[in-house]
Amino acid sequence: xIQDIYPHRLHNEFIADKKAGANDRVFVxxxxxxxxxxxxxQLILPTAAELGAGEYTFLFALDDADYYxxxxxxxxxxEGFEFMKIYDIRHQKTGPxxxxxxxxxxxxxxxxxxxxxxxxxxxxxxxxxxxxxxxVCPVCGNTVYPRINPAxxxxxxxxxxxxVTKYANRAHVPYYALVAGFTEIGExxxxxxxxxxxxxxxxxxxxITYYKSQPWGTxxxxxxxxxxxxxxxxxxxxxxxxxxxxxxxxAAEIELQPDDYSLTNEMMQLFRDGHI
Numbered sequence: 001x002i003q004d005i006y007p008h009r010l011h012n013e014f015i016a017d018k019k020a021g022a023n024d025r026v027f028v029x030x031x032x033x034x035x036x037x038x039x040x041x042q043l044i045l046p047t048a049a050e051l052g053a054g055e056y057t058f059l060f061a062l063d064d065a066d067y068y069x070x071x072x073x074x075x076x077x078x079e080g081f082e083f084m085k086i087y088d089i090r091h092q093k094t095g096p097x098x099x100x101x102x103x104x105x106x107x108x109x110x111x112x113x114x115x116x117x118x119x120x121x122x123x124x125x126x127x128x129x130x131x132x133x134x135x136v137c138p139v140c141g142n143t144v145y146p147r148i149n150p151a152x153x154x155x156x157x158x159x160x161x162x163x164v165t166k167y168a169n170r171a172h173v174p175y176y177a178l179v180a181g182f183t184e185i186g187e188x189x190x191x192x193x194x195x196x197x198x199x200x201x202x203x204x205x206x207x208i209t210y211y212k213s214q215p216w217g218t219x220x221x222x223x224x225x226x227x228x229x230x231x232x233x234x235x236x237x238x239x240x241x242x243x244x245x246x247x248x249x250x251a252a253e254i255e256l257q258p259d260d261y262s263l264t265n266e267m268m269q270l271f272r273d274g275h276i
Contacts, residue, residue, distance in 0.1 A: 001214050002261035005098040010105065011061040014133040018058040020068045022049035026056060027106040028070045032218075033083035034103060043089065043099045050078040057128075059109055062102050069110045086218055087172070093259065100261070108217030109133075112146045120144070149220050150183040152192045155227040155267045155276070156205060158234050161248040162271045163201060168244040175257045176245075177264050180223075193226050201246045202237025203230055211276075214263040225263050227276055 020026065025045040028035035037044040048056055048068065055071040077083075086107060090100065119126050119137035126135035126144060135144040155178055156163040164176040181196035183189060190208050197205050211225040238246040254272040257265040270276040 001263055001266055002097065002101050002104060003215060005101050008063055008098040010098070010102060012105070013060075015058055016128070016130045018066070020048040020056040020058070020066070023047050024056075024066050024068055026051055026068045026070050027059065027103070027110060028077075029107060029110045030072075030083050032086055032107075034086055034089065034107070035077060035081050035083050036089065037081045038084075038089075038092070038094055041093065041095055043094045043096075043103065046078050046081055050081075052076050057113065059106050060102070062098060067102060067106065069106060069113065071113075090261065091258065097261075104217035105215070106217075108215075108220050109146060111220065115147070116144045147220050148222050150189065150192075151219075151221050151223050152181060152183065152189055152196060153223050153225045153264050153267060154179040154193050154197055154205075155211075155225070155271060156197060156201075156203065156230055157227060157271070157276075158230045158248055161250050162254070162268070163203075163230075163236070163246060164249050164254070164268070165200070165243050166245040168240065168242060176249075176255055176268070178267060179246075180264070189224050189226070193228060197228075200239050200242055202239075203234065204232055205229060206231040211267060211270075212263065216263075223263050225267050227267070 024047060026048055027045060035046060051070060056068040057071065059067050059069055086103065094100065116126055116135040118124065119140060119142050121142040122137060122140045124137050124139040126137050129136050133146060163179065165179055166176060179197055179200050181192065183192040193208050194205060197203050205228040208226055208228040211227055214223045216223050236246050251272045251274065254268050256269055
């Protein structure tokens, strides 16, 4: 999966007021686009020196290299760099893997900074905490931490078949996926599995078993994977507002995604290869 970058390591420890050096690399985001240069399939970010004067906030270290975000506006875009959609960067098989994971993580943090400029309680402008990665309101004292959305990915087994889906509102994503959804307030993850499966495909399930988790920065998610079995009637009653395809597939019929970054793809591959 995208976070499997060993022997590399992403160090996300918070360091207050760390200053960017001239050669440190900087993430610059504009919506879902990132300022990059792709050279022979390799993802290259601009340096602080190439970007010029600006406000740079420390994000994390990847191995021994520090990475920063640039607060808008950026003074200049260096020659040879362009804004590319994160989706396109991924599906061009841009690498190396550790840089793709860094890109997803940086996008998650950058979006939180942009969404936390003002206090949601009193509307005052927030400031960075000096103790931890948080935004603090100097007026009412409200502390805002990075948002992480818990969600489930569900592999529903029916004997020698598994249920695969395609979402109705994601025409740009042609690949099969699994039932998925966000956890609601007051729910356990297992209760989310039961609810989402029933809402999306009208099935009851049993034998719910946790598999693995994954950070997924483009949606600020922490994904949790579960396998389960259909309980009783296996007739699919698809929510057509949510899905455009929901169908049972045998292992031989499963079509995997074009890369091995996602938890969804790994779970489908496990079933295809007879390991679950």
